[in-house]
Amino acid sequence: MDGDHAMIARIALFLTAALAFAANPIADRLDAVIGSLMLVAVGIGLSLAASASISAVTAAAGAVGAFAGGVLYATSPAVAGAALVGLCYAERTLRVRTPVARAVHVGLALLVGALAGALAAHYAAAAIAVRVVVAVVSAVLVALPTLVEADNPMAYALEGLAERVGDGAAEAMTNGAELRRSVDERMLDDESRKHARETWRSLLRLSQARARLERAGSPKRVRGAAVVERIDERLAEHVTALER
16 A cells, blocks of 8 residues: 555544544434444444455444444443454454454454543543544554554455466466555656556456456366466566556
8 A cells, every 4th residue: 555545544544443432422313224334334434444445244243333333332332442442453364464463453453442432431421622632542542553563455355366367367466466465656757657557457357357267267278278268377477567
């Protein structure tokens, strides 16, 4: 992730985390349906910000986290906060590359979620100024799991897809993943950066298409084999272009 995107992701995480732990008292004053929808929307936003990527899995984890947090809030705000933050960080947890670091990431997410939930509930009836401070403190706590390094979302996706395909395509995807981990887009001018991002997106789409063909058994059919061969060539071309 380049510097601009990283900064935007950090700001988004801070804002959505602050809103998430200020939302329950607000939701309680709203209509049940509207309040629930607000909590789910905030949960999805927090999950997307925590992941720093957009995917159906990330959004679903945020929605489930918001639901779990809402259900558990009346019983135990700390458990509710732990469930919310833990699930919102679920996709990022998968991208943490070593088991020990992954365990630390999970534990930290649950701990800071519990602390933030307990704080928010304890000061729910306090003055607005106090609640604002609590929301800020909660946001800082929720950001702590990002101190545990996680793999780049696109590199992780490419590496996962590489495990599902044949050797030629897998090599291109793996090379692309390694390149993505090491690339620094800040070194590029605006036009080159825009072109590189489009090439990365195209590489991911091709990789996903190649994995679908592999799953469908297309490489074993004559017509399918020709399509697969062409996609493999384009994968290699994209990686070569990105290496320049």
